[in-house]
Amino acid sequence: MRIRATVAAVTGALALSALAVPAAQAGEAPTYRESAAAAFAAAHGTSDKAAFSTAAAAEMDITFSNFKIAQAVKVGTTNKVSTTVTYTLTHGADVDIHSEDFATGPYIYRGAFDTPDNMLFGDYAATCTDTSATTATCKGNIDVYPADGELLNAHAGTWKGGALALDYVTGDYADQGGLGTTLVQRYSKLTVNASPEPVVKGKTITVTGKLSRANWETFKYAGYTNQPVKLQFRKKDSSTYTTLKTITSNSTGELKTTVTASVDGYFRWSFAGTTTTPAVNATGDFVDVQ
Structure with a gap:
């Protein structure tokens, strides 16, 4: 038992x-x-x-x-x-x-x-x-x-x-x-979506996502609000991400911003973590720039 x-x-x-x-x-x-x-x-x-x-x-x-x-x-x-x-x-x-x-x-x-x-x-x-x-x-x-x-x-x-x-x-x-x-x-989770895909060079890319963490009382995941989250990008042939800007998650943990399309590459959100919630990186989302 x-x-x-x-x-x-x-x-x-x-x-x-x-x-x-x-x-x-x-x-x-x-x-x-x-x-x-x-x-x-x-x-x-x-x-x-x-x-x-x-x-x-x-x-x-x-x-x-x-x-x-x-x-x-x-x-x-x-x-x-x-x-x-x-x-x-x-x-x-x-x-x-x-x-x-x-x-x-x-x-x-x-x-x-x-x-x-x-x-x-x-x-x-x-x-x-x-x-x-x-x-x-x-x-x-x-x-x-x-x-x-x-x-x-x-x-x-x-x-x-x-x-x-x-x-x-x-x-x-x-x-x-x-x-x-x-x-x-x-435990924390972080998602990302960059669109449109593909995109014409010089046009606007909208990047969204959500930062959430475990709720031990409801046994579900809920948005982690008012947290600084970095938008990062790496070129197609690179292994290194560079921070473009920092966005604060809203009242439901959602993230949203825009960038200008320049070269093919991957966008991701990156959260540094707090004492109560671990750091987490979203899996990069590839955007083909034409």
């Missing part, structure tokens, strides 16, 4: 949403994602402490470092998105990280570490390779399911990285945030 894990601030304390992290079905063991969410909840003083004792937190002698994640995680409206994370796990000599009862994994969170607005885990625990008797290099995923409503549009932007470890049997755990950052972005 796959579930999503979201932690929300409720009356000043964290609580795992029953919708976000449902209990395992009768007779079914909790998934790693469920267990990781419960461990985080216990570490941060929430009411979900049945399986994880706060008194046990100090007993698991583990710290995390060298957290590495992609600069940006680009999320659309329907498809699952996975991004790989690596980190170093340092543990006490008495901690057996290869026990079948032990698990560790990365996560990312938005907002303050103690009261995050949202969190994203991986479906499965990370795999770790020993580099010494007390250190290991670990590799795991962050798995995002936008179609399941894991994200709100307001959640786009900077997220922080963390990692945790837990013992399924004893309830011991370790948890550490502020290990790194990444951008969780609303």
Whole structure:
């Protein structure tokens, strides 16, 4: 059973949403994602402490470092998105990280570490390779399911990285945030159309297009408004685009301008991106100038 894990601030304390992290079905063991969410909840003083004792937190002698994640995680409206994370796990000599009862994994969170607005885990625990008797290099995923409503549009932007470890049997755990950052972005699209085709040299070419991005609440793409977008051109036998002008997308994300036909070549729109939305280039549209 796959579930999503979201932690929300409720009356000043964290609580795992029953919708976000449902209990395992009768007779079914909790998934790693469920267990990781419960461990985080216990570490941060929430009411979900049945399986994880706060008194046990100090007993698991583990710290995390060298957290590495992609600069940006680009999320659309329907498809699952996975991004790989690596980190170093340092543990006490008495901690057996290869026990079948032990698990560790990365996560990312938005907002303050103690009261995050949202969190994203991986479906499965990370795999770790020993580099010494007390250190290991670990590799795991962050798995995002936008179609399941894991994200709100307001959640786009900077997220922080963390990692945790837990013992399924004893309830011991370790948890550490502020290990790194990444951008969780609303996937962008950009179209272009240059016409007429063909066109007589010296005549006017009208170039249109649309800049849009994922809406995580409607699960559709919507126009990205009031954004500067460059109109670029490259000659037929060239591989380099040159910027002709910059246009601002209108209230529906539409773009429109005119240029004078001179030589055969390709027109495209180019968007530099923002913290919430990745950069994107339209596929060039060829115009034959006669």
